[in-house]
Amino acid sequence: MADGFVLAIDQGTSATKCLLVSGAGEVVRSASAPVPIRYPRPGWVEQDAGEILDSVLAAAAECLDGVPPAAVRVVGLSTQRESAVVWDRRTGKPAGPVLGWQDQRGREVCDERREHAAVVRKLSGLPLDPMFSAAKLRWLLDRTPDALVGTVDSWLLYALTGDHRIEAGNASRTQLLDVSTGEWSPALLDLFGIPASALPSIVPSSGDLGTVLPSFGPLAGLPITAVLGDSHAALYAHGSTDGVKVTYGTGSSVMKLGDSTGPAVCRTIAWASPNPAHAAEGNIRSSGSTVAWVAELLGTTTEHVAALAADASSDGVHLVPAFGGLAAPWWDDAATGTISGLTLGTRAPQLARAAVESVAHQVADVVEAMGGASCVLADGGATGNDVLMQIQADLLGVPVRRARTANLSALGAAALAGGLSPALTYDEFLPRPGAAESRSAWRDAVRRALSSQESR
Structure with missing residues (x-):
């Protein structure tokens, strides 16, 4: 990659940051855009999927302003984890709030399944807790049946490339993945009542992860070659x-x-x-x-x-x-x-x-x-x-x-x-x-x- 820049997009809880990185690993430009967070009730922490996407586009446009399109070769994406997103499978538009990773409204879903906590821990590697995506996804699907769901990385991949995918590390934070096999667990999907047809396909963290659609301005046509959870x-x-x-x-x-x-x-x-x-x-x-x-x-x-x-x-x-x-x-x-x-x-x-x-x-x-x-x-x-x-x-x-x-x-x-x-x-x-x-x-x-x- 010595002959071109890498655009790094870090979509975090409170802001999206973009870095333009040279082939030598040096940051040559940066930009950021805030993302609103709302607290409508005690224990509820939510965002808007459209505003998250807008922040990505705004930060990227500022970072790439004046940069020749051919100078950027690939895009790397890091995202906040565990937050749950729901969108309409026909229109591709958000169909409900983004339930942030701190959101607690899935607590009742977890309490109803407390007797299965040991199985959840063994399969997913995670304790049964509303911080993880599964309980939040169940809460969203109860209110928006027959929708597509995912985490922030899968929402952005879907919005930017049209492909319903989720990166393996982010998938491991949903509490629906068998962490030993790296595949969706039928037992966990059944326990939380999440239809496999609503979930994205699991992809590696690097490789051909999609190309940005023509409608997205300075990002159009750029290949996404890495996706990671932000902590990862x-x-x-x-x-x-x-x-x-x-x-x-x-x-x-x-x-x-x-x-x-x-x-x-x-x-x-x-x-x-x-x-x-x-x-x-x-x-x-x-x-x-x-x-x-x-x-x-x-x-x-x-x-x-x-x-x-x-x-x-x-x-x-x-x-x-x-x-x-x-x-x-x-x-x-x-x-x-x-x-x-x-x-x-x-x-x-x-x-x-x-x-x-x-x-x-x-x-x-x-x-x-x-x-x-x-x-x-x-x-x-x-x-x-x-x-x-x-x-x-x-x-x-x-x-x-x-x-x-x-x-x-x-x-x-x-x-x-x-x-x-x-x-x-x-x-x-x-x-x-x-x-x-x-x-x-x-x-x-x-x-x-x-x-x-x-x-x-």
Whole structure:
């Protein structure tokens, strides 16, 4: 690919980012477009499929403005995962809201199937939880029968190329895939009542994944040669099998190559190119969004919250951000958010520090459930917070290596699409001798947040 550019499209929860990457792996241009998120009821998190597509087209048009069409050879796509999309099989138009990965309206669907949780875990590699797509797809099909369904990657592939396909790694996050065979599981389709005719066909993460239709302006005629889930793409960009990758975003993904090491974390397909590479992963529902919530509560900005946290102690305050339940390693979708340790002396700086510490504690919970790590490979927007990175190193007692390059999900998609090898450099945060604090108070706070039901 040395003779042309790769266009990387990273469709995330809050925005779509596009990078134009040279054959040497260097980012030469970038652009982004926001995507609205709506919260119509408690526990409901939704987007609009048309607005997601519009954001892709807007970001791509800005990134490619003035670039000769022949200069771009291929497109790589990374997307948010688990979000559920439904569209009309006749018109191809969205037929309902996109239920975001944080959306909880599939909880009743899961509760009705709780006796089958062990089978679901064995086949899919995932705990029975409304975070994954299956329960959300069932909820959508109850209201839009005889529609086509998929995840964000399959919606974009359908809209851009006309082909109803889903990439193997994204398919492994639906809870409908037999993670051992890489095929839709008849038993899981039957359990959730999802007709096979509504689902996309499963394709590898790289290869001929379709050509953009002529009606899409600067993207028209470009071949899509790689698709990855955003967390999977970040892992691919790191290009290392050492340590544990942590993407610090709205939520957090903690992932390492190799099979799952226990019931607290998931077994997933990182990518299939063409053979599947399995990975162990733990998902955290609220990390960066916790800091954003505290900022809104205090009537300030996330930057100010980070500044307050840098110069403060939490003074025993613990914030457990179970806004939509707790995911790994607890898997308790009925957990409730708590703030404990409050005193009359608690002020904004203590709350800010507790919010930042909650991110590091949750990541530490997952890493410990995975059996520990030799190091943490960190990426994502929240890694710009030096205090968070240092707290993380101290809590785990291992180095945290922060990628200096931004947008690793997009870079991972570009690398796979174009056979590139981006050269990453890192800042390193070493654990400070004697700085590690006891985590028992955090664990006590989590126990208060858990529901009366046994965590799953």
